[in-house]
Amino acid sequence: xxxxxxxxxxxxxxxxxxxxxxxxxxxxxxxxxxxxxxxxxxxxxxxxxxxxxxxxxxxxxxxxxxxxxxxxxxxxxxxxxxxxxxxxxxxxxxxxxxxxxxxxxxxxxxxxxxxxxxxxxxxxxxxxxxxxxxxxxxxxxxxxxxxxxxxxxxxxxxxxxxxxxxxxxxxxxxxxxxxxxxxxxxxxxxxxxxxxxxxxxxxxxxxxxxxxxxxxxxxxx
Numbered sequence: 621x622x623x624x625x626x627x628x629x630x631x632x633x634x635x636x637x638x639x640x641x642x643x644x645x646x647x648x649x650x651x652x653x654x655x656x657x658x659x660x661x662x663x664x665x666x667x668x669x670x671x672x673x674x675x676x677x678x679x680x681x682x683x684x685x686x687x688x689x690x691x692x693x694x695x696x697x698x699x700x701x702x703x704x705x706x707x708x709x710x711x712x713x714x715x716x717x718x719x720x721x722x723x724x725x726x727x728x729x730x731x732x733x734x735x736x737x738x739x740x741x742x743x744x745x746x747x748x749x750x751x752x753x754x755x756x757x758x759x760x761x762x763x764x765x766x767x768x769x770x771x772x773x774x775x776x777x778x779x780x781x782x783x784x785x786x787x788x789x790x791x792x793x794x795x796x797x798x799x800x801x802x803x804x805x806x807x808x809x810x811x812x813x814x815x816x817x818x819x820x821x822x823x824x825x826x827x828x829x830x831x832x833x834x835x836x837x838x839x840x841x
């Protein structure tokens with residue numbers, strides 16, 4: 621009887637640990653986007669292949685080229701059937717140059733479904749909150765945020781991982797999806813201003829010459 625009770629207690633204890641570690645409603649541990657050598661949520665949510673058939677993860681609102689300092693409304697969209705709870709983590713870092721792997725731009729929440737945490741290396745990680753772990757629609761959920769593009773012209777890469785939880789309070793049979801997207805920098809607005817101001821004296825001289833030429837043609841002979 622004592623052995624049986626001990627075994628049952630151990631089983632319940634293990635089940636409790638699994639339930640606690642199965643889902644992090646306030647956001648996953650930092651550094652689980654799958655980018656730059658990071659692991660993904662699948663390190664805790666076992667039993668299914670990464671990016672298994674039947675679901676997908678996308679980032680909506682990304683431009684083909686970003687304008688330095690411009691603000692963009694981005695939405696992380698997770699589509700997966702039989703999802704009861706869901707979470708995500710996203711980071712934006714430089715993909716090239718001497719700043720490769722460092723934080724690129726700024727991410728700001730726009731509602732209570734998203735929060736931001738910063739690593740010791742200064743990388744911003746956007747992730748769901750407790751409110752954001754609930755589904756926003758049947759078989760799909762989304763999280764929106766604002767991204768302010770960096771002021772330097774290097775390309776940036778978005779890494780995001782999301783967990784589709786089945787709500788059984790265990791780390792088994794959940795589905796984990798990832799996505800990574802690169803965005804190059806467009807022409808710098810400052811560069812266009814420099815070109816415009818550089819050409820301004822020449823344009824003024826041309827306008828003055830045209831004006832004088834027109835006046836000379838109007839003088840009666």
